[in-house]
Amino acid sequence: MTTIQSIAFVINLQKADAQSTAEALMQIAKAKGIQAVSITEHPLDAASLKGIDLCCIIGGDGTLLGSLTPSLEAQTKVLGVNLGKLGFLATYKPDQIIRDFADILDGNYQIEARAxxxxxxxxxxxxxxxxxxxxxxxxxxxxxxxxxxxxxxxxxxxxxxxxxxxxxxxxxxxxxxxxxxxxxxxxxxxxxxxxxxxxxxxxxxxxxxxxxxxxxxxxxxxxxxxxxxxxxxxxxxxxxxxxxxxxxKRFQLIHNPKNAHFSIVRDKLKWGDPTVQ
Missing domain, CATH: 2.60.200.30 (Probable inorganic polyphosphate/atp-NAD kinase; domain 2)
Incomplete structure (x- = not known):
């Protein structure tokens, strides 16, 4: 995959730890000389993603859904950091993304082209x-x-x-x-x-x-x-x-390879949990 040259951090300030997570990731990006901007306004405007390689959503699945049309228009890849409850789309937890972010910026990531x-x-x-x-x-x-x-x-x-x-x-x-x-x-x-x-x-x-x-x-x-x-x-x-x-068009979602889709489904729906009747 291609390396990342520019990032927009879309931050849901209503989520605890969103700002601190964004600041940690922004430091990693700037240390690599990558252009980085932060966005806290919602709904997201397509113009704010113009020329941006990666839109990093820090919030949850709901915040990520709001990036659909702007990211499609700007042809921007999307990565979600989950500070919410579900995490079907935002598959990185804060500790995981902080650990893996430098590798992602170097082009080591997987894209799922979602219909x-x-x-x-x-x-x-x-x-x-x-x-x-x-x-x-x-x-x-x-x-x-x-x-x-x-x-x-x-x-x-x-x-x-x-x-x-x-x-x-x-x-x-x-x-x-x-x-x-x-x-x-x-x-x-x-x-x-x-x-x-x-x-x-x-x-x-x-x-x-x-x-x-x-x-x-x-x-x-x-x-x-x-x-x-x-x-x-x-x-x-x-x-x-x-x-x-x-x-x-397809939604270009960067997915956490350590969180396979059906492992997420199994976890969220409590498949195989003997306490669930």
């Missing part, structure tokens, strides 16, 4: 999702009616609390809580999982990259609530449909 969702509304809006796009009834008054097609072919009609469209990266998030499958992150696919479907036969479906999905809304129903990676997205007034597909 993301390209989401486009029929009203012209677009957004990327690293974890998921979720459609729900906006006013919490009951079930929502949705029709899902691929290339004009009907897949199914749903009467449910909502639909989750998840990447493999997001398969261990809301998708998993709703009973959806865990997908290895190196697989390129979309998992569609209904939330509490009225028809018990409606179950999760996994689609390949060659199947763009179109979701159609009931025009007589209230406007839906649409979230992307947990944030409200798209103006839903007059919205008739959304198109969802695997994007051509």
């Amino acid at each position: 993301i969702l390209d989401c486009q509304s029929d009203t012209g809006e677009s957004a990327y999702a690293l974890n998921d796009l979720v459609i729900k009834e906006n006013e919490n008054r009951g079930l929502i009616r949705l029709k899902v097609k691929s290339s004009e072919h009907l897949i199914s009609e749903y009467h449910c609390d909502g639909l989750i469209f998840a990447t493999p990266t997001g398969s261990t998030a809301y998708n998993l809580s709703a009973g959806g499958p865990i997908i290895s992150p190196n697989v390129e696919a979309i998992a569609m999982t209904p939330i509490c479907p009225h028809t018990l036969g409606n179950r999760s479906v996994i689609f390949d990259t060659e199947m763009p999905l179109e979701v159609y809304f009931d025009s007589s129903a209230p406007d839906p609530l649409i979230t992307i990676d947990g944030k409200k997205c798209f103006k839903t007034q007059s919205l008739k449909s959304i198109r969802i597909q695997i994007a051509k």
Whole structure:
């Protein structure tokens, strides 16, 4: 891998030890003559990553999710330092990154090119999702009616609390809580999982990259609530449909090789723990 010449440290100051961790890493970078800047403003602006080789997120998975669109636009690699609870994406702990950072800057790192969702509304809006796009009834008054097609072919009609469209990266998030499958992150696919479907036969479906999905809304129903990676997205007034597909771009994530994906899954989900019933 190429050596790192410039770094932006994105610091979540609401996390304990974030500032001290950033300062320790910045000293290592400056000792190697690497240009380093610190950013504490959120949400992250794409312009702040222009010309930056590495975006080092110091916070957790939530902070890292906020770097998706800016890092894609700037074509910047992302590394996450976990000061939060999960650590599915931010796979370095502070002591690990301080120990390994000099080697990473010298080009000794592994990149995982994570598939993301390209989401486009029929009203012209677009957004990327690293974890998921979720459609729900906006006013919490009951079930929502949705029709899902691929290339004009009907897949199914749903009467449910909502639909989750998840990447493999997001398969261990809301998708998993709703009973959806865990997908290895190196697989390129979309998992569609209904939330509490009225028809018990409606179950999760996994689609390949060659199947763009179109979701159609009931025009007589209230406007839906649409979230992307947990944030409200798209103006839903007059919205008739959304198109969802695997994007051509990939999220360039530097992963801790000492924390294999399924060791993280096993740890976080307590697989094999005899105390978990």
